[in-house]
Amino acid sequence: MDELRGQTATWRFDEQKVLIQYDSRWRTHALLKTLGRCEVPLPAIAAVDFTSAGKKGWQLRLRLRERADPYAAVGSPLADKGQPFLLTGGSDTELVAEYHADQLRIAADAARLADDRRRPEEYALALVPPIPLHIRTSEGTAMFDGTTIRLEWSDEASSRKTRKRRMEYALADIRRVEWFPQKSLDEGYLRIVTWEEDADPKAAKPSKDFACLLAEDSAKQDAWTLVMAATVTAHLWTATPGQAERPQLTAGPDADTRSVYDRIRELGRLHGEGLLTDEEFTSKKAELLDRL
Incomplete structure (x- = not known):
């Protein structure tokens, strides 16, 4: 198995996958440390980009096929340091990195052609943590078991939410999951959008919205809410592949x-x-x- 070391991760790849092991150093982006590792099936890769910046080093980026990357689908684009499928390195390793990029590109093209009957969304589950997935923020917790996501609020939540205490949403009732990172004084949050709410949006403020779980005061909380949003999205894609509308009941x-x-x-x-x-x-x- 070939190996390429970068500044925040080590990539190992063969004819089937790219195994990414993220560093746990304090300078590593919170999302990468939260993920720990990730396996990217080669057929999920649409392109392999290699860019040289001279003395500033190099960048190797995997461009995934449409509906294969749940992280890119759920919210605002991440800065380069938080991109899970981007590897950077110094100028002293540029030649070996470019060689591996060429080999990876050839292997990904071959794997995609050999596995052309599978839909891109089928690869998304390989990129997210296994279920059940349980996360905690300062406002409460979220738990997803593959069929239902449950939000529970702690005593730190608004009085409206603490009175309600919990909400459950079946996967079949969810149209999409949104992720909003913390910005300046604004809180970040995870938001579940159901089919009914999407058709007639009347969302309350996140602190009072029963479909929201806030992430406050921590890049780690931001990372976990993003991981949860991406995981639910991957399962939504798999449950309703290629569908833009909710399945309807049989006419009659x-x-x-x-x-x-x-x-x-x-x-x-x-x-x-x-x-x-x-x-x-x-x-x-x-x-x-x-x-x-």
Whole structure:
């Protein structure tokens, strides 16, 4: 197995994968230290870029296929130091790094052609931690078991959330998961977007939103919420490969009735959480009942 050492990681690769072992030194980005290691299947790689900066060293970057990189899909682009599929090194190792980049490019092209029947999203699960995944922030915890994500809030959360204490979201009800890093005085957070909420967005402030888990005062918390968002996203892609819309119930009177009652239950939840007024709830409920 070939090996290439860089400033924040060591890459080992063969004809099937790139095994990335991230350094644990204090200068290493929090996301990389949180991941620890990562295996990138060669067929998931769309391109291998090598860039020389002269005395400043070199960069080797893996460009993954569309819907194969859950980290890039869930939020703002990371700075170079936090890119999980970027390796940098000094000018003294440039020649050997460029050689390995060429060999890796050839191997990735061959692997992609040999495995062309698999969808890109099938590789995403190899890039995220195994489930169940449990993370903790100053506001509470999030746990994902592959079918459900549960948010629980500690006593440090807002009074609105501590009264609610916990929320659960089934994977089938989630359209996407968003990640927002901490910026200046703004808190970072993980946010779950359901199909109903995406169609009619009325999101509360993150500190009061039952679909949010805040990350405060720590780059490590930021990293863990990103990892959770990427993990749920990878499972969403695998559960509904290539689909842009939620699977619908089979057409027919029974399906239509179930759909109406599902919507009414969802309205009840939003009303109970204070996201709909009494008037809005009554009006929308009446509209749905008229469809029966």
